[in-house]
Structure formats: C-alpha cells, structure tokens
Amino acid sequence: MTIQWFPGHMTRAKRQIEEKLKLIDVVFELLDARIPQSSRNPMVDEITGTKPRLILLNKADLADPEMTAAWSRYFRSLGKETLAIDANAGTGVKEISGKARELLRDKIQRQVDKGMKPRPVRALIVGIPNVGKSTLINRLAGRNIAVTGDRPGVTKGQQWIRFGGDLELLDTPGILWPKFDDPQAGFRLAATGAIKEDVLHIDEVACFVLQELVGRYGFVLAERYGLEELPPELPDMQSAIDVLENIGRRRGCLTGGGHVDYEKAAGILLRELRAGKLGRITLESPDDFELGG
The missing domain is CATH 1.10.1580.10 (Conserved Hypothetical Protein Ylqf; Chain: A; domain 2)
Known part of the structure; x- marks a missing residue:
C-alpha cells in the first residue's frame, strides 16, 4: 500500500520555505512525541540543509515518558538538540528560546565581538499537519494569533510572528511528503490524526x-x-x-x-x-x- 496525499498548498509551502531559508537562523522541527519517526518529514532535511535544528517532541503529555526519553537520546546521538514539550499546557515551551540561542551561541558571540547588538533569532517552524504548530505559536505569544484545529490543513499561508525582543518565527502550513512508501508510517499518521480520515479506511x-x-x-x-x-x-x-x-x-x-x-x-x-x-x-x-x- 502506498498512500498519496500532497495537497497543492503543501507544494507552495515547500517552495516558499526554500525562498525564505536565507533569512532563517534556526529550524524548529515539530514532531509528534507518540510517533517521532513517522511524523518526521524527510523533505525537511532536504529543504533546510545544514541550518541548526531544534527538534521539539510535542504532545509529550500523551506519549509514554520512557519512550520519549529514548527518542530524545536517539536524536541527540545524531547531534540534534531535542526538547519534549506540551504546547497545549505550555510545558517546556519557555525553554525553546534559550535552546535556540544555545544553538546559535557562536554566531551571536561573533556579532558581540564586532560590537553589534544581536538581533532577534529568526526561526522557521516546520512539521506535518496537526502536530500542534499553531497551538505552540499561540502559547509562545501568550495570545491567540494563529488558527488552531484538530484536523490537518488548518494553516494555509506563511506569516512572521515576533515574540518579545529575542525571537521571530516564520510559521508555515503543515507539509506531508508526496507519498508514504512505508504503510506502517501511514497508519500511524492516520491513527494520530495527521492524515484526513477519508484517505484510509x-x-x-x-x-x-x-x-x-x-x-x-x-x-x-x-x-x-x-x-x-x-x-x-x-x-x-x-x-x-x-x-x-x-x-x-x-x-x-x-x-x-x-x-x-x-x-x-x-x-x-x-x-x-x-x-x-x-x-x-x-x-x-x-x-x-x-x-x-
């Protein structure tokens, strides 16, 4: 079984991300802590290249804590900084900005050494549909500035959002890859609500x-x-x-x-x-x- 599901707005989002990438300092890759590997989009590696990456394991409140710890160890073994969060309740969210600045510590220090005032960190947030991006943005902002929903395809366009004086975030629509060659990944995505229910029985x-x-x-x-x-x-x-x-x-x-x-x-x-x-x-x-x- 191969599942094909790549709505047109996702194609546009991929192109728009590539166009904005030169403005980005760090990438926030939002994953579902219940299915960290199945909710990873391999296109993110291709699109963002060597940009510093912070993996956010969202919905950690719904996931097995021992498994979340195991996944965090795995990603860190690959050199990818990881943070388990619950965007809905706000758990771990306040640590995101500090983690981003840690990843950019050398770059920020070079700016300081040149007598420059470091500008706000510019982050790109990417993830599959229904992984909680809009909820995270609203939690960071402390108010409802992004549309949320329990179904894929809620966010349709890009927007820059500023949080305090040290973080600017580029939101994007959720991106699924063109097809799922691994049927188990497709079923896991369907089980957690990332794929519209009319795609699978x-x-x-x-x-x-x-x-x-x-x-x-x-x-x-x-x-x-x-x-x-x-x-x-x-x-x-x-x-x-x-x-x-x-x-x-x-x-x-x-x-x-x-x-x-x-x-x-x-x-x-x-x-x-x-x-x-x-x-x-x-x-x-x-x-x-x-x-x-």
Whole structure:
C-alpha cells in the first residue's frame, strides 16, 4: 500500500520555505512525541540543509515518558538538540528560546565581538499537519494569533510572528511528503490524526492500532474496554478484527440485527487514543527502525 496525499498548498509551502531559508537562523522541527519517526518529514532535511535544528517532541503529555526519553537520546546521538514539550499546557515551551540561542551561541558571540547588538533569532517552524504548530505559536505569544484545529490543513499561508525582543518565527502550513512508501508510517499518521480520515479506511487503521497496542500496552486495552485476557500479539488482521468486535460489543456499537458496527467501534478507539483516554502511549520506538539519521 502506498498512500498519496500532497495537497497543492503543501507544494507552495515547500517552495516558499526554500525562498525564505536565507533569512532563517534556526529550524524548529515539530514532531509528534507518540510517533517521532513517522511524523518526521524527510523533505525537511532536504529543504533546510545544514541550518541548526531544534527538534521539539510535542504532545509529550500523551506519549509514554520512557519512550520519549529514548527518542530524545536517539536524536541527540545524531547531534540534534531535542526538547519534549506540551504546547497545549505550555510545558517546556519557555525553554525553546534559550535552546535556540544555545544553538546559535557562536554566531551571536561573533556579532558581540564586532560590537553589534544581536538581533532577534529568526526561526522557521516546520512539521506535518496537526502536530500542534499553531497551538505552540499561540502559547509562545501568550495570545491567540494563529488558527488552531484538530484536523490537518488548518494553516494555509506563511506569516512572521515576533515574540518579545529575542525571537521571530516564520510559521508555515503543515507539509506531508508526496507519498508514504512505508504503510506502517501511514497508519500511524492516520491513527494520530495527521492524515484526513477519508484517505484510509477507519476500521483498517483501528485494526493496525490494536496490533500495535496489544504488544506494547495490552493491559491498557483490557482495562479500558473490559476485555478478557489478550494474547501477547495479534498476528493477523482477523485477530485484530476479533478484538475490535469485542470492543464494539462492550461499547454497544451494534446494528439493528445485533451485529457490530466496526466503523463506529473504530471511531471510538481512535478518538480515545488521540484524546489520551487510553493513557500515555507511544506507537513506535527507535528499536523499531534501522535508523541512520
């Protein structure tokens, strides 16, 4: 399965970022802490080149803290400074400006040595749709200056935003790459809401999620939905469908004939996953990938 999804405004955003790059000091790459690798856009490396990078693991409040720590260690091993944040609550956000200035310490010192007054740091914020960019901007500004939403495609254009006297931020629309060759990455993105729900079948996404969760957080599923003891893994789609059916029956997702409405049951599972009602869950770890950078 290859998922194609690259709306026209994302093509324009890529071109506009390339045009503005010469004005940028540092790049803030915003990732979803629940799926750090799947929510990384490989085009960011291509577009931003060697610009200093600060990786922000957003929605850390929804992610498994042990996994977030593991991902932070991984990115730092690649020489990429990392900060776990919760833009919605503001956790970690006040540290962003200081981290950016640390990355630019040598450049700022050269300006001081020349008798120049350092200008505000100019940062580019990039990330896939629905990763929390607008929420982060509003949190940094202390007021609502960017449109937010729980669906991809809310931000449509670029804008420069100044925060205090030491940071200027260029916001961009969320960018997804032209296609997802890795079906698991596509399913993870769909599970967390980065891809519009009409791109994939919701029951297939739910079954994928169940296969991931049984291995990592089976006890959470059993407790949340009152399920009997779950197996250590769900080896095939049918076994995942069986669990989804049980969830549907437990939640009353039944048709007039007493059959389970799988789409309704899938919707419940995904909404509760996204809202954190299943607990703090991460759908991938560095060990799942042969990562090289």
